[in-house]
Amino acid sequence: MxxxxxxxxxxxxxxxxxxxxxxxxxxxxxxxxxxxxxxxxxxxxxxxxxxxxxxxxxxxxxxxxxxxxxxxxxxxxxxxxxxxxxxxxxxxxxxxxxxxxxxxxxxxxxxxxxxxxxxxxxxxxxxxxxxxxxxxxxxxxxxxxxxxxxxxxxxxxxxxxxxxxxxxxxxxxxxxxxxxxxxxxxxxxxxxVKGDSSAGGSQQNFVRQTTKYWVHADNITEVKLIILKHLPVLVFNPNKEFEEKDSAITSIYYDNVNTWELYEGRLKKTEGAEAIRLRWYGGMENETIFVERKTHREDWTGEKSVKARFTLKEKNVNSFMAGKLTVEDAFAKMRKDGKKSEKEIADLEQLAREIQYRVITRKLVPVTRSFYHRTAFQLPGDARVRISLDTELTMTREDNLDGKQRAGKNWRRMDIGIDWPFSQLPAEDVARFPYAVLEVKLQTQAGQEPPQWVRDLTASHLVEAVPKFSKFIHGTATLFPHKINLLPFWYPQMDTDIRKPITHRFGIERPGTTASISTSDVDDDDSDDEYGRQTGQAPPKGIEQEDDEGHRRLRAAREALDEHVLEQQRDDHEEGEANGGINGDTRAPGNSLDVEERIAAQPLVDEEYLYDTDDEEAPEDKLEEARRSGSWHYYPLLLQHHVVLVGDFMSNLLHKVPTTTPMPQGGGMGTVNPQGQPIKATKRFKAPPGKKIHVPVRVEPKVYFATERTFLSWLEFSIILGSIAATLINFGDNISLLSAIAFTIVAVAALLYSVIIYTLRVQMIRKRRAQVGGRYYDKYGTSLLCVGLFAATAVSFGMRFKYGSDEPLRGSGAQQLIVQGQTKNASFGY
The missing domain is CATH 1.20.58 (Methane Monooxygenase Hydroxylase; Chain G, domain 1)
Known part of the structure; x- marks a missing residue:
């Protein structure tokens, strides 16, 4: 559009x-x-x-x-x-x-x-x-x-x-x-609700279930306004007037620049993978630095991923990370103040000792900084439901790899602070994220379901679900393209418009009215009705005349607008005919709805929201420009345009062929968009040259056990077939001999097939590979087994019906052996 x-x-x-x-x-x-x-x-x-x-x-x-x-x-x-x-x-x-x-x-x-x-x-x-x-x-x-x-x-x-x-x-x-x-x-x-505004700030370990979403810049304010009607904005100091820097959060992530082990561990979600970062809130003048370690735990271990942290003074960070400041010296003042128990201090010292040991032994250095403004929504002192929206997300380089002394020997660079968008930095040192990041955090130990309004928000057109999104992973992959070859699964989607058509009525509405975003749904009687509702009587003459005048102006404006729309449509149609019909519907379709969005309410046809393309050089613009300027490029572009039209026509014909059954929505109906076309559930993205996309694969012990059970089932079936074949050989006649051979062939084939499939699946599981070059399900095995069993059984029944139970097989080696045996027995007088 x-x-x-x-x-x-x-x-x-x-x-x-x-x-x-x-x-x-x-x-x-x-x-x-x-x-x-x-x-x-x-x-x-x-x-x-x-x-x-x-x-x-x-x-x-x-x-x-x-x-x-x-x-x-x-x-x-x-x-x-x-x-x-x-x-x-x-x-x-x-x-x-x-x-x-x-x-x-x-x-x-x-x-x-x-x-x-x-x-x-x-x-x-x-x-x-x-x-x-x-x-x-x-x-x-x-x-x-x-x-x-x-x-x-x-x-x-x-x-x-x-x-x-x-x-x-x-x-x-x-x-x-x-x-x-x-x-x-x-x-x-x-x-x-009253409580500690830090909302868990006194806790050192956070156990939460977090889901993440992207929010387009057009929808950020609307999302904030929707949330504040259910949860208040979390303000750490309510006695202080709000300033923009109060919402600023900066983190510096560490890694080994030779192995990138922390990056790959967090990307692959291996058991025990860690992320070590230093974080501060507000401006650069803040002296309190949080040293944090995030540890990933697999669900099958019975544990949850945990974030643990302790505080350091900014002046002590360099000496602590280098091992010059001991853990005992770092916590001497805390022990002297006596504000924490001895057990709490001992736990913090153990955490600090482990982080310091890992930084020194693994040669971890600062590599990536993330900056954003966070708006947090939460009841004070109640961390069961916490929603945060991070805007103006920006990642910058903190390393000295290419000879540039960005941070030098300091733990952070000092040429930038919180002066977003950091226009003083060169392009290779900064990556500005185009979307806001919405995080919905639930305390899992509370054992509660998310409220209905949270479900409605996450299923609406305002957000795009991106599970396991990480600022550290995205920033490192973007800022170090020559060092990082394994990319996160969301990386190729950065060029895709995440805005989607409205699927159900959800958003900000005025009290007592429904949302109205167009001039075409004006009710001429609104003013009179509103006055009558407020006063219980007809409007005075002056007000009625004033409203009539306003209505006449609005109707005149609407008629002029409708006339202009018709004229514009005629112009577009004439221009499209002149250009060979290129000015059709050029809108970009909304993104495919994910699983959470498909369980939402049925789409409303009359509230479809469309967006135009942001491409600088759209194909129709190139063709129009070439036609206007009389360039020789016009005819190749026109030919290319018609080829695309023919390809789209053939593709639509193929799509009409019923090959699959559409998955039902929550209401049991097929998933369709407002135009009645089926919505695709998946999209394929291609990695840049020389890169690989890592697709997260959950591997639990039950996956190994399921693979072993499948192999044992095939083995058991092969043994049964082998036993049947041995019985036919030992206790059957000549016809049974051929049946035994057929069953033996099927049993051996099934055994070899199961061994090969089991070996391939174990390798895929160990390498955490997704369905690229292999499958975790069996597509052909069971069908081939049924065909083999049918063939073996058909051989047995066919030979039995043809030759009977006692007639020997003519011309066979078995018949010659039987005849020779009868002759020998006769010579001995039997």
Whole structure:
């Protein structure tokens, strides 16, 4: 889908007049044809460029002004709500002290009104974030189209103008933190859950079940707003005003640069694989450094993966990692303070001793740094459900491998801090992750199921499940392409758009209404109905006239919009016919739904959400450019285009052949997308040249046992067939001899087949190989065994029916032996 159509479908009706006039800007780029209706267009002049820049500046000023005004309006509403919430909470506290039951109903009504008001503010923040993102994309698209059609590079110049009016750079985290606190107060009726805000910070060992997801940048604010309505934002210091650096987290990972043993261990998930890192929160001035070790445990061991850590002062890190500072000296002050028991200190000393020994003996050095801003959602003091969203994730190099002294002899480089996006670094030293990372953490010892809203969120179109995603693994694989040859399974998916069509109604909605993202679903009676609901009577004449005038303007705008859409569709159709029909539906299909998403509700056809491609050089653009310029490349591109069309047509015909049965969804129906086409469950990705993709394979003792049981079953069957053959040889006639030979052949073949299959499977299990070049299931063995048994049985019955039970076999070696035996017996007088 073209961006202009996407913009028209995603308009928020209350913001209609304040969006970028994308279609108007696009029309300004179209010069008239020299011949009137077709052919070559007139040349782009300096006057045209100046007029376009003035129009573009006007649109930028319009969007910037509206965004600032709306942001100030939201700030004012939040401050007003803070005062109202404080008043109602104070009344609640007085009521609790006085135990006056007569005012319970009035207070409950006030809390309900406040909750609805805060929900409306949350919806405003969501709408403003969507408005900002859509307009920013519109400016980027129109500048790209301008530079391509006019051959004048406007992007660098306009980037300066965007920085002067940065409507897209507002950070909504401050809004989210404040709204979370207020909404939590109202939701709990003035009695929020209290506890240690560190949420387990006093614990040294964390045992959690974690699932990870990617979140596209377009959906980050919406995901945060959805979560805060169920869990408050975790604030470590509620008495301090929120600052952006408070959410910054930086980690430095260690590894051996010759063997990369920690990287491969964590990637392959081998039993006991470790990750050693140093972490600090906030800016570089923070002196408290956490030394952490993450240990992977296989499920069959009965243990869980554990993260253990202790603290060091920043000035002591270098000496401790080098072994110059002993463990006893590092914990001398902690023992002197007496804030921890002797057992706790002894456990920490043991952990520190093991980490120091591994760093020194395995020659571990800093290799990768990860930086991100984390928004954590959790009830204070209750770590049973914890959700975190990491944004602006960036990985940087910390090594000195190529002769560059990035960190030198220090444990971290000092030329960067938390100044994201680290524009001062060269491209080979930094990798900026394009998505946010959502982690849903559940304490497994609690033995609880995730809440329904968590299930709805993880099954929605807003997230993409990426099991076992690791910042350390991804950063190391990206920053060291010449050192790392084994890549994680998600690495080839980085070029795939993770945005998906809406599969069910889920997201931010205003209280008492359903989500509306388009101007096409405006109800002309909304204002009258709303006034009647609030007052219980018909609206006054003045209000009715004002609403009628507003409705007439909105209807006129909608009719103009519909007329413009029809005109645009006609233009696209005519342009497509002129180009050989290339301007068809060019939208990129949504990603295939994974297992969790397939168990969600049935898709809604009328809420399909489409996205346009972000490819800089789409095939249809190349063809159109070649046709417009009269280049000789036009005819090869046109031929290639028709070849692709024919290939797609043949592929669609083949797909219509019923070869498999579609897997049912949770409701028992086939998994289909809104267009009725089956959704593919898997995708194949190809590793870059010289690289291998590691696919995680779970190997437990029961896998070995299952392989052995399968082999023993085949062996048992072969023994049974061999016993049948031996019985036929010893106690049967000549016909039974042939049957015994047939059963013996089947028994030996089955035995050899089972030995070969068992050997191959054991090797695959030991190497943790997935189904590449081999299978863990038996595709042909059982069928061949049935065919062999049928053949042997057919031989036995066929010979028996043909020759009977007593007639010897004519012309056979057995017959000659029998005749010779009879002659010899006769000579002896028998």
């Amino acid at each position: 073209k961006f202009g159509q996407q913009l028209r479908q995603s308009l928020i009706k209350d913001y209609y007049w304040h969006y970028i006039d994308y279609d108007g800007l696009k029309e300004s780029l179209k010069k008239p044809y020299k011949n009137g209706t077709d052919g070559e267009r007139e040349a782009w002049t300096d006057d045209d460029e100046a007029a376009f820049i003035r129009q573009l500046e006007g649109e930028l000023d319009k969007v910037f002004t509206f965004q600032k005004l709306k942001s100030k309006e939201i700030i004012g509403r939040i401050k007003s709500s803070e005062q109202e919430v404080k008043q109602v909470v104070d009344r609640q506290e007085e009521l609790n002290r006085a135990s006056d039951a007569e005012t319970d109903e009035s207070l409950e009504e006030d809390f309900s009104l406040l909750e609805a008001d805060l929900s409306d503010i949350i919806a405003d923040v969501h709408d403003l974030a969507k408005y900002t993102q859509l307009n920013y994309t519109g400016f980027q698209k129109i500048i790209k189209k301008h530079d391509k059609q006019t051959s004048i590079a406007l992007r660098p110049t306009f980037a300066t103008r965007l920085k002067a009016k940065p409507f897209f750079q507002d950070n909504y985290d401050a809004f989210i933190v404040t709204l979370s606190r207020l909404y939590d107060l109202v939701r709990t009726r003035g009695q929020p």
